[in-house]
Amino acid sequence: MLQFILRRIAISTLIMFLGSVLMYVLTINSADPLQDLRESRAENRDQLIQARIDNMGLNDPWWERYLGWLTGVSKCFVLQCDLGATRDGANVNNLLVASAGASLRLVTLATFLAIFIGVALGVLSAIRQYSGFDYVITFAAFVFFSLPSFWAAVLLKDFGAIKFNNWIADPAISTTAIAVIAAVFAVTVASVLGGALRRQLLTALVAFVVVFGLVFWFDRIDWWLQPALGLPLILLGSLLGLAFMLVMTVGLAHRKVMYAGLVTVGLGLVSYFVTGPILEDPSWLIIIALTVVTVLVALAVGWVMGGYERRVASIVTVGTALSMGFLIFMDKLLRGWAGFLDMAPSGRPVGTIGQNRIIPERFEGDFWEGIFNWGIQLVLPTIVLTLISIATYSRYTRGSMLETINQDYIRTARSKGLSDRVVFTKHALRNALIPITTIVAFDFASLLGGAVITETIFGWRGLGAMFRLGLDTVDPNPVMAYYLVAGGAAVLMNMFADIAYAFLDPRIRR
Template sequence: MFNLVAYSTDPLEDLRSSSLPNKEQLIQARIQIANLDVIPPVRWLMWLAGVGKCLVPFVAQCDLGQTFQGAPVTDILPTAMVATVQMVTAALILAILFGIATGILSALRENSGFDGSFTVLSLFLYSLPSFLAAAMLKTFVAIGFNDFLQDPVIPIIVAIIIGVVVAIIVQSVIGGNRRKRLISFGISFAITAGMLLWMSLTGWFLTPGIGPIGIIVFSAGIAIGLTALLAGLHQRRALLTAGIVAVAGIASYFLLQPLFDISTPGTIVILAVVALLVGALTGFLVGGDDRRQNIRLGMLVALLIGMLILVDRFMQSFPGYMDDMSGRPIATVGSSTPGYDPDNMWRTGLDVFFHLLLPTLSLLTISFAGYTRYARAGMIEVLSQDYVRTARAKGMPERVVVVRHAFRNVLIPITTLIATDLGALLGGAIITEYIFAIPGMGALFQRSLGPGDIYPVMGYFLVIAVMAILFNFLADLAYAALDPRVRVR
């Protein structure tokens, strides 16, 4: 790669065509900075010697070369990596969660309307060019929603249409006979349309928040839903564990509001650790014979309720951020607002969120489809295995068959896909970063490759190589946790 870049570009082209009076001095300075008076193979050996210093611990002499402007590559790489990690982390997590969940539901409803609809949707998203997705997001999400916030009123017909669409999806997920489908359709339609009209009438979009009642309702729903999924509602100790953690989470919502006003990111990390410890301790004390399951349940309930409380606190800061942004919060370029320092971690977090919202959605549309198809194909294959038929023949509940037997084996090939995606995404999404002006790894590569600034380009490839090896190694270790036939020796 070093020689391909060196022989295919002219690093002095822009200076030779310049009309600056000190053109010769600038040319000589660039030759000295980039060692252009040395043939590329020897230059590569010199660069490799600098890379080798990075492997010597406690020396701090890592040398990856300098840019044409004289900035050390070791200084600009961390900044670019932070911007890329901020952009791809949420996209990857959401793609994994929603993609796997949708794929599994499609497999369980194979050849149904739900399966066919999401198959078409996933293939459409997978084939959608990233630049087109970015342009559509800028037009319909950024500009459209910012205009909507000037007068946030939802017409009744729009609320009805959205309610019908959501109700169709919900009833197809729940399944069952016609009566059960109609009931789920009616309930989901009434809740969705009613909520949208209520939000429109109360001005919720300008002063959003979950509120105490919402925290209580959603916390109870999280406790009951996770218990039903992981243990079954007939397990009293599991239900008690989730209930105790939910009550503790609701109480902490009211107790922590004054602390949130003076919180820092470190405070949130400490609170997260405490929440996980409380969930684990509750599961251990209440768990009985199945402590491991209840510890996991308690920690998951604590984590989700904690995230719910944080979302509510960010929402409380939205009106102030809205005023700071002159009523147009969703940004279309950059990773943050230049010079914006509100001295408030909540508004700072909202600023990063709204700047990275569109790039995240753009990456999500592509990654989501891949995980959906892998999860669907894997689940269909696993459900036809002998051990799954044996589990069903023994009379095990379908939840146990899917969650404990089939799902774990579906994750084995998906783990490989996640490792590959992590290594690739940390290298940056060149088109997405270019369109949204995100100063990440992809932008660094694109900006350096054109003029032949070889050392930042090689720093980019070095990061990709290290990440590819690292995450594939971690995937190999993850196989041992997922497959009892695999052991780490």
């Protein structure tokens, strides 16, 4: 096994080296780095040209310039990286740290959302193979997979930023639009829950009435300008979260586990009032501390009340407590929307470019308004990256789940009389998710290196902007810094996936 790991490390190092040579040569020969100065009419044009030649070492052979860059990179092994400077004298190390932080914030959120949504859709699609829901998910997956990111980004920029800002100035939804929204939601819920035709029609009718009534009521009270969940919706959402946890574990018939979940919901209602003053203007440290306390209390409730199913009861109570805590968090966050709207420039909260609408040093809002100021610009580019990745996760999960369901041990589990819930969640799903772990590694690396177009359209100052800056100015140092992160992530993730599979399957070592 050690030889296999060392061999993979050596191959990965060789690939990174050869790729860096190719990238460096292509970059310095892509255009003329002096083009802008040659067209200049400045009196000191010749002096500026000579200064840039000296600064970038344009008179040196390409291999000598590359070795200089490689020498600086080799110092990273002793934590003293020297990635050089841009042609204007900016330190590439500082530029890379700032750009990588912005890209990671965007890519990490998109990856987690894509994994959660894509895997869930893939599992449901496999369970309901050849149903209407399966056909819709399959069609949507192929559409999203082939979706040009630049086209989707431009559309979202137009409808999600420009037109939304126009609408939020005087928000109103027509009765027809409310009916369409309710109908789409009703069809979605009915197709996901499945069942006989009569049951699906009843589910769709109930969902339509509930959603139509809620949206109609929200529109009449100007909820869009001063949103909040309120205690009734928090309680309803918590009970739905408890029902979901029960269905995914022991079912609704296990009384002790269900009572433990209900006690957890009751304690959550008490905490809603107790933590109210604390959550008026908290900090992230307080939020993390409250989350830890929530988990510990939920574990205690599940352990004490679970009886012989203490482990399962603890899982149910923790899941219920976290879902209720999330709803309380969202309630407080939504209440900060009105204050953020008052501070937004010209009442237009969603910017079409940039990462922050208000400079943090000049921001005077509270904690909740600060989250909107920090994260509102994440929404649109995250949607673009998430949609494309959801298609991949859903298709791979569906295929892997279908292959697992048809295995002999699944048929044996069914022959023992186990319910579909137990067969799918405890037997099929765990094994079906093993191949997905490899896709997660590859997808994260590809998103990190492939967000150039999305970042450019939304004015996101991340790795994509740094890469484009290097190409536009024919400056290899920013381009090579981008290569170190994007290429390094792809190679490392590939190597880790091979090593992980070698641990899982010894045949791969040969």
